[in-house]
Amino acid sequence: MDVSRAGAAINGQRNGQSIKRGAWKRITANKYLLVMLLPVLLYFLIFSYVPMYGVVIAFQDYLLGKGMLESPWVGLKHFRDFFKSIFFARTFMNTILLSVYSLVWGFWIPLVFALFLNELKGRAVKRFIQTVSYLPHFISLVVVVGMMKMFLDPMSGVINGMIAALGFDKIDFFGSSEWFRTLYVSSGIWQSFGWSSIIYLAALAGVDPTLYESADIDGASRLQKMFYITLPSLYPVTFLLLILSLGNMMSVGFEKVILMYSPATYDVSDIISTYTYRKGILEKNYSFGTAIGLFNSVINMTLLIVCNWLSRKATKHSIW
Structure with missing residues (x-):
């Protein structure tokens, strides 16, 4: 019995050593790739993981001097203050509505655009359309909002000039609450739909061409090939992006909202992120602002976990 135990221990030690040697060989063989990966790891370590310790001030009356x-x-004082605030319902609802509208109107457009590009036969035309659709993604948000304000200006804007020429009253788009969400969502779609279609085009590039050849032999039309070959091939990617989008519903970018909103449109434009900015930065109430941000992150994480679980149960596609 002792001999067998000793033999098992020796074999285990040898296996451990061989695993270590194999791991070291893999590290040595991929050392240049690991060096290229190092800046990315440092970025997330410095800007994402190290600052996580700062969430403790959400449970404190944080004082810079101390x-x-x-x-x-x-404790939970700042969370209770936020939930009791007159701004809680407004900011929470505005955040949800902007996210839902952006998802409902913006999620399917890159998919349709990718299908459209996939059906184009002329390579030169296809590349030209792709390039033009990608360009808005590289325009700064400040420039985009500046262009919108210039075109929609009630006095000298081109759009209002056309409206007046047709005999209608000019519209103060940026001073009207009813237009804020439309402008926010439509400008976001214009800026991102081309770039967002890249991942669908990459997925389409991996579809086995023999499937289309077999469909041609069977006499399938282009529409039938799209519905029975192309779209099913995009299901995994589509569900993955949908889960990620649902998991980020509370993360409406405050930069664009701050550039677009004004006190006249606070009733529809004030979101959790902008409220956090005003309370945490402008009013220097760092603990309160951190508590709001932590609440926002917890909601996002919960949505991501729930949506991933539902997708795995319903469609067998999930992130993990």
Whole structure:
């Protein structure tokens, strides 16, 4: 019995050593790739993981002079203050509505655009359309909002000039609450649909061409090939992107909202992120702002987990 145990121990030690040697060989063989990966790891470590310790101030009355170690603890006080605030319902609802509208109107357009490009036969025309559709993605948000304000200006804007020429009253688009969500969602779609279609085009490039050849032999039309070959091939990618989009519903970018909104449109444009900015940065209430941001992140994480679970149960496609 002792001999067998000793033999098993020796074999285990040898296996461990061989695993270590194999791992070291793989590291040595891919050392240049690992060096290229190092800046990315450092970026996320410095800007994503190290600052996570700062969420503790959401449970403190944070004072700059005392720091996180000496500031008094107040528990869930800031969360309760936010939930009782008159701005909670407005900011929460505006965040949800902007996210839902962006998802409902913007999610399917890149998919349709990718299908359209996939059906084009002329390579030169296809490349030209792709290039033109990608360009808005590289335009700064500041420039995009500036262009919108210039074109939609009630006095000198081109759009209002056309409206007046048709005999209608000019519209103050940026000063009207009823137009804010339309402008936000439509400009976001224009800026991102071409770039977002890249992942669908990459998935389409991996479809086995023999499937289309077999469909041609069977006499299938282009529409039938799209519905029975192309679209089913995009299901995994589509569900993956949908889960990620649902998991980021509360992460409406505040940069664009800040550039677009004004006190006249606060009732529809004030979202959790902008409220956090005003309370945490402008009013220097860092603990309250951190508590709001933490609440936002928890909702996002919960949505991601729930949506992933539902997708796995219903469609067998999930992130994990």
